[in-house]
Amino acid sequence: xxPFDEAIRLQAAGPATPDVFTGVSxxxxxxxxxxxxxxxTAIALQAVLxxxxxxxxxxxxTVNFAAAVGPGEFRLVARPLRTNRSTQHWFIEMxxxxxxxxxxxxxxxxxxxxxxxxxxxxxDSPMPAVPLPQDCSPAGYPDSLAWTQRYDMRVxxxxxxRLMDGSGEDSLSRLWLRDNPxxxxxxxxxxxxxxxxxxxxxxxxARLVPAGTVSVTVYFxxxxxxxxxxGQGYLLGQAQAQTFQQGFFDQAxxxxxxxxxxxxxxxxxxxxxx
Amino acid sequence: xxPFDEAIRLQAAGPATPDVFTGVSxxxxxxxxxxxxxxxTAIALQAVLxxxxxxxxxxxxTVNFAAAVGPGEFRLVARPLRTNRSTQHWFIEMxxxxxxxxxxxxxxxxxxxxxxxxxxxxxDSPMPAVPLPQDCSPAGYPDSLAWTQRYDMRVxxxxxxRLMDGSGEDSLSRLWLRDNPxxxxxxxxxxxxxxxxxxxxxxxxARLVPAGTVSVTVYFxxxxxxxxxxGQGYLLGQAQAQTFQQGFFDQAxxxxxxxxxxxxxxxxxxxxxx
Numbered sequence: 249x250x251p252f253d254e255a256i257r258l259q260a261a262g263p264a265t266p267d268v269f270t271g272v273s274x275x276x277x278x279x280x281x282x283x284x285x286x287x288x289t290a291i292a293l294q295a296v297l298x299x300x301x302x303x304x305x306x307x308x309x310t311v312n313f314a315a316a317v318g319p320g321e322f323r324l325v326a327r328p329l330r331t332n333r334s335t336q337h338w339f340i341e342m343x344x345x346x347x348x349x350x351x352x353x354x355x356x357x358x359x360x361x362x363x364x365x366x367x368x369x370x371x372d373s374p375m376p377a378v379p380l381p382q383d384c385s386p387a388g389y390p391d392s393l394a395w396t397q398r399y400d401m402r403v404x405x406x407x408x409x410r411l412m413d414g415s416g417e418d419s420l421s422r423l424w425l426r427d428n429p430x431x432x433x434x435x436x437x438x439x440x441x442x443x444x445x446x447x448x449x450x451x452x453x454a455r456l457v458p459a460g461t462v463s464v465t466v467y468f469x470x471x472x473x474x475x476x477x478x479g480q481g482y483l484l485g486q487a488q489a490q491t492f493q494q495g496f497f498d499q500a501x502x503x504x505x506x507x508x509x510x511x512x513x514x515x516x517x518x519x520x521x522x
Numbered sequence: 523x524x525p526f527d528e529a530i531r532l533q534a535a536g537p538a539t540p541d542v543f544t545g546v547s548x549x550x551x552x553x554x555x556x557x558x559x560x561x562x563t564a565i566a567l568q569a570v571l572x573x574x575x576x577x578x579x580x581x582x583x584t585v586n587f588a589a590a591v592g593p594g595e596f597r598l599v600a601r602p603l604r605t606n607r608s609t610q611h612w613f614i615e616m617x618x619x620x621x622x623x624x625x626x627x628x629x630x631x632x633x634x635x636x637x638x639x640x641x642x643x644x645x646d647s648p649m650p651a652v653p654l655p656q657d658c659s660p661a662g663y664p665d666s667l668a669w670t671q672r673y674d675m676r677v678x679x680x681x682x683x684r685l686m687d688g689s690g691e692d693s694l695s696r697l698w699l700r701d702n703p704x705x706x707x708x709x710x711x712x713x714x715x716x717x718x719x720x721x722x723x724x725x726x727x728a729r730l731v732p733a734g735t736v737s738v739t740v741y742f743x744x745x746x747x748x749x750x751x752x753g754q755g756y757l758l759g760q761a762q763a764q765t766f767q768q769g770f771f772d773q774a775x776x777x778x779x780x781x782x783x784x785x786x787x788x789x790x791x792x793x794x795x796x
Contacts (some may be wrong), residue, residue: 262645277643278788280713282628288773307770310584312632314604314611317732330588330627334792337588337630339613341603353604356611358586360737366767367796371646373764409732419646457601461583462609463634465739467791469767490647490776491784494638496581498787500774510765513772515789517582517634517741519609522545522641 250431251276251398252440256294256322257289268429269324273317276431277395282316284395285461286440292340292357293439303336305472306435309359310465319353334363364471373513375434375504378404378510381424381482387498389446399444400428402482406466408446409454416454419489419499421445430480433505435468438475438483441503442466442514445487447501449520452489461520464516470509478505495520524705525672526714527548529561531633532570532598541570542600545561547591551669558669559735562713566614567713569600575608576602576635582632584739592618608637637697638745646789649778652678654742655698655756663720667719673718674702676756682720683728690728693773694761697718698793704754707779709742711747712757714775716740716788722773723794726763731796735768738790743782752779763768 249257260266265487271291277284289311296302296309329337338359343351356361378384388410391397406421423445427437447459448520484504489497501514523531531546534540545565551558563585570576570583596618603611603749612633617625617725659677662684667669668755680695701711758778762773775788 308739308740310632312582312611312634314606314609316689329630332588335588337586337627339630347626353611356603356632358630360585360586362736362770363791366725367766367769368793369765369767371765371767372726372762415789420548421545453642457743462636463584463632463739465584465737465789467772467789469765469770471768491643491743491789492641493643493645493646494744494745496636496638496741497640498741498743503685511787513764515741515787517738519636520641 252427252437253433256290256436258294259299262514267325267327268301270321271317271324273322275394276399279393279395282318285313286443288317288355289443289464290436291368291441292342292355293342293359294436295324295360296338296361297435299326303331304334304361304363307360307362308465308467309357309439310463311355311356312463313355313359320470320489322353326445331516332385336361346375346482360421361407361432371510373510375484375508376422376486378422384424387423392458395471398428399425401425406451409451412454412456414454416452419448421451421487423485426480426482432480433475435475438503438512439466441483441485442501442512445499445501447518447520448487449492449497452492457520459518459520461516461518464514465512466512468512469509472508481506524539526701526705528709530564530569530710532572534572540574541599541601544595545598546595546772547593548589549668551672553667553669556592557755559587560717562629563717563738564592564714565598566629566712567615567633568710569598569614570635571614571709573600578608578635578637581634581636581740582739582741583713584737585629585631585632587629587735589628592652592706597625606689611637622678622709622765643709645784647776647784649758649782652696652758658698661697672702673699675699683725686728686730688728690726693722693726695725695761698756699759700754700756707749707752708756709749712786714750715757716775716786719759719773719775721792721794722761722763723766723771726766731794733792733794735790735792738788740786740788742786744785748783749785755780
């Protein structure tokens with residue numbers, strides 16, 4: 249089984265409680281103090297996708313990270329709040345057992361799933377021109393982070409600065425990425441990749457300050473069939489911040505497939521120190 | 523009382539149920555089939571701001587619109603899900619009585635409030651150069667929409683096309699806006715203004731197709747003191763889409779005050795027909 253499928257594998261609690269799932273934190277995607285946040289987003293989405301009442305496909309998901317996910321088992325509750333003719337509204341919570349035997353909230357999320365229809369279409373965000381993946385350098389992450397080994401990342405610009413010397417000038421990164429080992433693209437993988445960009449402040453300041461995502465939103469602009477057509481190819485990801493103020497900054501992301509289709513856009517608000 | 527304060531006025535149900543509030547839909551902000559969505563966002567935020575357990579100030583809010591809000595009374599439940607040292611996570615639901623005497627879900631939302639701290643800061647999104655408000659034309663909305671009369675909007679570019687003749691070329695609008703009558707800026711007003719841009723597809727296509735926001739997220743980049751310093755001045759708002767696909771498009775918004783501070787950024791995913 250691919251490590252990503254293992255990371256997002258959920259066990260349904262049973263037909264009497266269709267909203268409840270359990271899973272196990274993946275050491276293969278470990279970040280500094282918990283699993284890579286992208287897997288947490290993908291897990292929230294996966295609960296929706298596995299829910300027997302699901303209508304349509306993912307349109308948007310917003311994940312709020314309330315506490316670090318620990319090792320071991322976690323619990324998810326994914327509730328369909330309202331089902332319309334072509335949209336469905338979801339609330340998702342992730343918890344883990346605490347020392348007192350209760351459940352402690354780690355993450356809350358909302359999602360909207362929807363039935364896509366054939367309409368007029370137009371993309372006004374063409375993929376930026378960058379060198380081919382084989383002509384870009386592998387991302388310069390330390391080997392000590394497990395999750396970065398789970399992605400094949402080829403950086404066209406905005407790699408993690410080698411010298412954290414305060415010399416940063418902008419916050420723009422462009423890089424090719426795909427699962428490592430390669431894996432056919434689907435909504436869960438795409439939602440995780442939307443979070444696969446290190447905190448923009450490290451680039452903007454060329455300083456390694458403490459930082460962590462507080463809330464992330466992903467909009468999906470393609471259906472399952474188009475994601476499947478992207479296969480195991482690379483996505484081109486672009487990430488950039490607009491402003492850094494009083495302990496928080498934003499981070500905007502676009503993800504195109506190799507054919508140049510904009511598959512997802514994403515935004516997050518990130519905590520930083522100093 | 524200012525019509526905006528009336529529109530977001532909430533009655534706490536009482537000390538035994540601190541999460542529960544009621545309010546009344548505002549005819550003064552009526553849009554086509556319900557109140558202007560910006561007031562719904564502001565109402566969700568207002569419930570958090572009035573909650574006795576509130577920690578800090580708004581950092582982010584995501585509102586999912588599940589059904590049109592009708593006239594008359596509505597009910598809000600705003601639950602603090604988890605309170606950390608400097609952040610607090612919220613879930614908010616808005617309902618109205620249905621024909622069977624139950625409550626029907628109209629809107630679900632999550633929000634994060636946070637304590638802002640003095641840190642290094644930098645804005646990389648300077649306010650675009652546009653003519654002064656007095657040198658811009660009032661927005662060309664039909665008088666039949668109540669909510670558009672509640673804003674003083676001066677358009678620098680990207681006004682609602684006069685001829686809906688399919689001649690559109692881009693989706694970029696820049697306009698000055700403030701409450702009408704003027705009102706000191708606060709978080710609730712700012713959250714409403716983030717949604718005060720007509721659907722981008724009307725501009726991109728120069729065609730008036732059915733469209734409505736499904737989900738909107740607002741990130742706040744300033745504290746209450748800075749909002750207060752903006753006073754009753756105009757904000758410069760910018761709105762633009764990235765892509766239109768299979769019945770949905772995105773819309774990104776920035777809001778600066780007259781001094782050029784980026785106070786909020788916002789994103790939404792919008793349904794459209796045809």
